[in-house]
Amino acid sequence: ELKVEQNPLFLSMQEGKNYTIYCNYSTTSDRLYWYRQDPGKSLESLFVLLSNGAVKQEGRLMASLDTKARLSTLHITAAVHDLSATYFCAVCYGSSNTGKLIFGQGTTLQVKP
Amino acid sequence: NAGVTQTPKFRILKIGQSMTLQCAQDMNHNYMYWYRQDPGMGLKLIYYSVGAGITDKGEVPNGYNVSRSTTEDFPLRLELAAPSQTSVYFCASRPLSGLTTNEKLFFGSGTQLSVL
Numbered sequence: 001e002l003k004v005e006q007n008p009l010f011l012s013m014q015e016g017k018n019y020t021i022y023c024n025y026s027t028t029s030d031r032l033y034w035y036r037q038d039p040g041k042s043l044e045s046l047f048v049l050l051s052n053g054a055v056k057q058e059g060r061l062m063a064s065l066d067t068k069a070r071l072s073t074l075h076i077t078a079a080v081h082d083l084s085a086t087y088f089c090a091v092c093y094g095s096s097n098t099g100k101l102i103f104g105q106g107t108t109l110q111v112k113p
Numbered sequence: 114n115a116g117v118t119q120t121p122k123f124r125i126l127k128i129g130q131s132m133t134l135q136c137a138q139d140m141n142h143n144y145m146y147w148y149r150q151d152p153g154m155g156l157k158l159i160y161y162s163v164g165a166g167i168t169d170k171g172e173v174p175n176g177y178n179v180s181r182s183t184t185e186d187f188p189l190r191l192e193l194a195a196p197s198q199t200s201v202y203f204c205a206s207r208p209l210s211g212l213t214t215n216e217k218l219f220f221g222s223g224t225q226l227s228v229l
Contacts, residue, residue: 004155100171
């Protein structure tokens with residue numbers, strides 16, 4: 001059974017600080033996704049990581065994938081208040097063409113001024 | 114371009130009632146999905162479809178049914194609603210593609226359902 005675990009589940013940080021969210025998954029998968037969700041809103045796609053060693057960056061967020069360790073990280077650089085949200089990683093399972101995803105529990109990020 | 118449209122946005126049901134959650138996309142996407150999100154949790158896949166006339170179960174299909182008669186529409190039917198089905202329901206779609214970086218899911222805005 002594929003399991004996806006994120007840590008930490010809650011993160012409170014000061015503006016300007018750096019931090020990393022970790023996403024571990026239990027079985028082989030060839031793609032991993034990161035999503036952002038604001039309170040009461042839908043999910044917004046951030047990154048799709050398709051291969052071992054893949055690194056994607058947008059603004060203050062950088063995601064990486066290590067398929068051998070079954071680990072993805074979402075690194076936040078010099079956090080700002082606008083990054084406050086819940087971040088989910090999700091792993092594709094079954095036939096990769098079907099796009100079925102198992103989601104982690106989510107990491108709620110609170111950035112304080 | 115409306116994207117993925119879900120209706121209704123909110124609904125309260127009594128135990129044992131039935132209802133259909135509507136989902137429509139105007140992007141000509143082959144793949145469509147229904148997820149539910151319980152409070153403080155990640156999303157769980159209920160059903161998915163890889164094209165008109167083709168549907169399959171996800172992680173948590175019990176108590177739900179789907180149909181896909183057209184590319185655009187993917188309704189989710191709840192029969193005999195139970196309190197355990199209180200959740201936020203998200204519909205999503207994505208295009209048919211190979212191994213590209215554009216495989217992200219497009220999500221609807223969600224339906225908040227309470228079963229009392």
